[in-house]
Amino acid sequence: MDVFYEVFGWIGSILIVVSLMQARMLVFRWMNLVGSLVATAYNLIYGIWPYVAMNVAIVIINAYWLNRLYREANDPDVYQVLPTPSDSPFVLHLLRTHSTDIAHFAPDFTPEPAAEDRRHTFLVVRGDEAVGVVAVREAGNGVGEVELDWVKPRFRDFTPGRFVYRDSRALPDAGFRQVRLTPHEMTDREYLRKAGFRTERTEWVRDLTA
The missing domain is CATH 1.20.58 (Methane Monooxygenase Hydroxylase; Chain G, domain 1)
Structure with missing residues (x-):
C-alpha cells in the first residue's frame, strides 16, 4: 500500500x-x-x-x-476589439514577434500587406494586453477576406477572436457586410461555428449585421 x-x-x-x-x-x-x-x-x-x-x-x-x-471568456467588457492601422508599428511588431506561431495557422500571411491590398486590422485586447489579431482584406461589395485570425497561446482556449465577428461593431463600421475565409489544415472549425460562420462550398462565410 x-x-x-x-x-x-x-x-x-x-x-x-x-x-x-x-x-x-x-x-x-x-x-x-x-x-x-x-x-x-x-x-x-x-x-x-x-x-x-x-x-x-x-x-x-x-x-x-x-x-x-x-x-x-464570454464577456465583451473584458475582451474588446480595437480597429488599428495595418502599418501600426505595434501591430507589425506583434505579428513579427509571433510569426512562427502565426505561420502554423496562416502560412500565406505576411505582416506587411501588398501595396494593392486594403487590409483592415483589429486588435483583440484584454485590459492593456493585446491577445490576438484579426486581419481582413477588402474583396469588394462589402465582402472581406479573413487573412488572419490569431490569438496568443495563453488565451487560445477562450477563443477571444470571436468577439470581432459576434460582439463588436468593428467589422460593420469598417464597411463589411460579410466576411469569408478559406480554412487551412490548422483551422479550428468548431471555433468558426461558434463565431457564427457557415460553410459555403470550400469557404466559411459569416454575414454581418448592418
Whole structure:
C-alpha cells in the first residue's frame, strides 16, 4: 500500500511541475488544480499538515481563477476589439514577434500587406494586453477576406477572436457586410461555428449585421 501512496504522491508532484511549463492558461490552471488536489490527499494521508495547508490554499486559488476565466471568456467588457492601422508599428511588431506561431495557422500571411491590398486590422485586447489579431482584406461589395485570425497561446482556449465577428461593431463600421475565409489544415472549425460562420462550398462565410 505504501508503494501505491508513493506513486500517488509522485503523480501529484509531476502534474504540478508539468503545469508550470504550460503556455495555455486554462491547461495550466487545470493541471495545477488536479496536482494540488492529489498532493493535498497525499500529505493528508501522512499527516504532513503544513503541506496540506499549502496545497489546500493552491487548490482554492486555482478554483478561483478557473471560475473567473470561464466567467470572463464570454464577456465583451473584458475582451474588446480595437480597429488599428495595418502599418501600426505595434501591430507589425506583434505579428513579427509571433510569426512562427502565426505561420502554423496562416502560412500565406505576411505582416506587411501588398501595396494593392486594403487590409483592415483589429486588435483583440484584454485590459492593456493585446491577445490576438484579426486581419481582413477588402474583396469588394462589402465582402472581406479573413487573412488572419490569431490569438496568443495563453488565451487560445477562450477563443477571444470571436468577439470581432459576434460582439463588436468593428467589422460593420469598417464597411463589411460579410466576411469569408478559406480554412487551412490548422483551422479550428468548431471555433468558426461558434463565431457564427457557415460553410459555403470550400469557404466559411459569416454575414454581418448592418
